[in-house]
Each structure stands twice: as C-alpha cells, then as structure tokens.
Amino acid sequence: xxxxxxxxxxxxxxxxxxxxxxxxxxxxxxxxxxxxxxxxxxxxxxxxxxxxxxxxxxxxxxxxxxxxxxxxxxxxxxxxxxxxxxxxxxxxxxxxxxxxxxxxxxxxxxxxxxxxxxxxxxxxxxxxxxxxxxxxxxxxxxxxxxxxxxxxxxxxxxxxxxxxxxxxxxxxxxxxxxxxxxxxxxxxxxxxxxxxxxxxxxxxxxxxxxxxxxxxxxxxxxxxxxxxxxxxxxxxxxxxxxxxxxxxxxxxxxxxxxxxxxxxxxxxxxxxxxxxxxxxxxxxxxxxxxxxxxxxxxxxxxxxxxxxxxxxxxxxxxxxxxxxxxxxxxxxxxxxxxxxxxxxxxxxxxxxxxxxxxxxxxxxxxxxxxxxxxxxxxxxxxxxxxxxxxxxxx
Numbered sequence: 001x002x003x004x005x006x007x008x009x010x011x012x013x014x015x016x017x018x019x020x021x022x023x024x025x026x027x028x029x030x031x032x033x034x035x036x037x038x039x040x041x042x043x044x045x046x047x048x049x050x051x052x053x054x055x056x057x058x059x060x061x062x063x064x065x066x067x068x069x070x071x072x073x074x075x076x077x078x079x080x081x082x083x084x085x086x087x088x089x090x091x092x093x094x095x096x097x098x099x100x101x102x103x104x105x106x107x108x109x110x111x112x113x114x115x116x117x118x119x120x121x122x123x124x125x126x127x128x129x130x131x132x133x134x135x136x137x138x139x140x141x142x143x144x145x146x147x148x149x150x151x152x153x154x155x156x157x158x159x160x161x162x163x164x165x166x167x168x169x170x171x172x173x174x175x176x177x178x179x180x181x182x183x184x185x186x187x188x189x190x191x192x193x194x195x196x197x198x199x200x201x202x203x204x205x206x207x208x209x210x211x212x213x214x215x216x217x218x219x220x221x222x223x224x225x226x227x228x229x230x231x232x233x234x235x236x237x238x239x240x241x242x243x244x245x246x247x248x249x250x251x252x253x254x255x256x257x258x259x260x261x262x263x264x265x266x267x268x269x270x271x272x273x274x275x276x277x278x279x280x281x282x283x284x285x286x287x288x289x290x291x292x293x294x295x296x297x298x299x300x301x302x303x304x305x306x307x308x309x310x311x312x313x314x315x316x317x318x319x320x321x322x323x324x325x326x327x328x329x330x331x332x333x334x335x336x337x338x339x340x341x342x343x344x345x346x347x348x349x350x351x352x353x354x355x356x357x358x359x360x361x362x363x364x365x366x367x368x369x370x371x372x373x374x375x376x377x378x379x380x381x382x383x384x385x386x387x388x389x390x391x392x393x394x
Contacts, residue, residue, distance in 0.1 A: 188220035244286040251281040270308035277315040289369045296362035301328040326388045333381035342367040
C-alpha cells in the first residue's frame with residue numbers, strides 16, 4: 001500500500017509524517033557508539049600493536065641527542081618528545097576522528113531513518129485502513145501529529161462516498177426504468193395480439209371496423225417498438241466505448257439538414273423549427289456523434305414543447321468557441337431537476353403513462369460526446385422557455 005501515491009492522486013502534496021523517538025535518546029546512542037569505538041582503538045594500540053607502535057612513535061616523534069652531564073661530568077644521550085611533530089599528529093588524529101564520527105553519524109541516521117520510515121508507513125497504513133473501513137471520525141483514529149494526513153483522508157473518504165452514492169442512485173434509476181419498461185411492454189403487446197385475434201376470427205367484419213382495429217394495432221406496435229428501442233439504448237450505452245473520428249464539419253448544413261429530417265415528428269403537433277445561423281460556420285469534430293448530440297436535444301425539445309410552437313436553433317461565434325442554442329416553449333423545468341437532467345437514466349417525465357421521454361440516456365450521451373470534443377453543455381429554464389446550449393471549441 002503506497003500511501004504517498006494515494007495522497008498525491010487526491011490532489012494533495014506528500015505528507016511528512018513526524019518522528020516520535022526522543023532526540024536525547026538518539027544523542028545518547030551515538031555517544032555510546034563513539035566511546036565503544038574509542039575503547040576498541042585504544043585496546044588495539046596498547047595491547048595488540050604495543051611494540052610496533054612504540055617503535056613507530058620513537059622513530060617519528062622522539063628526539064635523541066648527546067649533551068654534557070654536570071652530575072658525573074660525562075656526555076650522555078638524552079631522548080625527549082618532538083612537540084612540534086606531536087602537535088601535527090594530534091591535529092591529524094582529531095581531523096580523522098571527526099571524519100569517522102561524521103561517517104558513523106550519517107550511516108546511523110540513514111539506517112535509523114529507513115527503519116522509522118517503514119514503521120511509520122506501517123502505522124499510517126493501519127490507521128488509514130481503519131479509518132476508511134470504519135465509521136470513526138478522523139480525530140478518533142489519527143493522533144495530532146497526523147493532522148494533515150487526517151484532513152486529506154477525510155477529503156478522500158467524502159469523495160468516495162459521494163461517488164458511491166451517485167453510482168447507487170444511477171443503479172436504482174436504471175433498475176426502476178427497466179422494471180417500468182418490462183411492465184409497459186405487456187400492455188401494447190396484449191393489445192396487438194387482441195386486435196389481431198379479433199381480425200383473424202371475424203372474417204366478415206365490416207371494412208371500416210377492420211381499418212379501425214388495424215390502426216389501433218399499428219399504434220400499439222409502434223409503441224412496442226419504441227419500448228424495445230429503449231432497452232437496446234440502455235444496453236448499448238453500457239457496452240460502448242466512444243472514439244472520435246474527427247473531420248471538418250459544415251455546421252450550418254448539418255443543422256439545416258436536421259430541420260428537414262424532423263418534419264415528420266413536428267407536423268402532428270403543429271410544431272416547427274426556426275434556424276438562425278451563419279452559413280460559413282465550421283467546426284472540427286466527429287460529424288456522426290455531433291449529429292447524435294443535436295438529434296437527442298431536438299427530440300427532447302419536441303417531446304416537451306407546447307403544441308403549435310416553434311423550436312428555435314441559433315448560433316453564436318465567440319473568439320474561442322462556437323455556441324449552438326436550442327430553445328423551445330414548454331413547461332418550465334424545476335431548478336432541482338435542471339441540475340440532474342444530464343445524468344444517466346434521468347427522465348424529466350416520471351409518469352410512464354405518457355409517450356414523452358425515452359430511456360433517460362439521450363442527454364447523458366450528448367454530454368459525454370460534447371466533453372469528448374473538449375466542449376461544454378448546459379441548460380436553463382425560466383418563464384416556460386427552456387434553452388440548451390452546446391459550446392464547441394473553434
């Protein structure tokens with residue numbers, strides 16, 4: 001378990017864990033080690049190398065000369081220390097001793113630091129595991145000297161819990177949606193089978209009544225197809241890994257083409273699309289995926305627009321991005337729902353009895369595609385006007 005790496009990934013700097021061994025104990029241990037080394041050197045010189053050492057000392061640091069003795073009136077040989085040479089020797093020995101002590105202290109400090117680091121990391125790992133797996137507060141697990149680490153771990157744990165809650169909420173919405181879809185599949189299927197059975201059994205049924213039953217069966221079959229497509233949409237979203245195939249795109253032509261393609265959906269409710277955009281607008285991106293973004297937003301706008309109202313598409317070119325606005329007139333989206341409208345499996349219409357809305361993936365997919373292009377997407381709704389904005393980098 002690499003604690004430092006975990007802390008760095010969470011956005012914080014490396015945390016220096018404090019030492020808990022008293023400094024006087026360290027000084028005492030080093031002093032004892034120096035004294036032992038000195039005794040070993042003294043034993044080596046005084047006992048093991050006694051003769052060799054004395055010969056070397058006499059030859060280099062003692063002076064023997066002849067002088068006249070007033071006591072017996074004869075000339076005698078006198079030996080005395082060479083203090084100048086001895087002072088030089090003492091200086092050298094002190095420098096050597098200082099160097100040896102420095103080396104010993106350095107090595108000892110390095111060994112001690114490594115041992116303490118292992119112990120500290122082991123203690124930190126134990127405390128981190130206890131805190132992450134338990135329900136205790138950080139102050140109950142970490143001592144005061146770990147205050148900075150405790151703060152970082154609190155942030156990490158809070159972020160993990162938020163992500164876990166988001167995943168749980170998404171799973172609940174997905175499961176509820178699948179349950180609703182499975183239930184809703186039975187109704188149109190039962191109707192289709194029922195009306196086709198009547199048509200099959202009553203061969204002499206009047207033509208007008210046959211046409212009526214065929215029309216109802218067709219409507220139910222279309223509804224059944226939509227529900228099945230929602231199932232496929234959920235599965236496809238979970239399995240797909242989006243990759244962009246970028247090229248230069250004529251944005252004006254793409255939007256103009258989409259207004260024509262949506263005419264069959266607009267006509268039954270009396271809606272229309274108004275396009276206001278520069279004809280020379282181009283963007284660089286994946287044309288198929290951006291078309292899917294605009295398609296999903298327009299479907300959403302059509303589903304929630306009042307009848308006989310226009311959906312306005314307009315563009316705005318800024319120095320660093322191009323913005324595409326989709327505005328429709330319909331029921332105002334509450335602010336609380338507006339914050340979660342781009343989440344997976346979120347449906348603005350909670351009632352499954354209506355035909356509006358799909359699997360709750362359209363806007364989530366749109367958001368993911370826009371982010372892959374380095375852009376942004378957001379929505380606002382007030383006074384029965386809802387506007388979606390897609391901002392793409394120039």
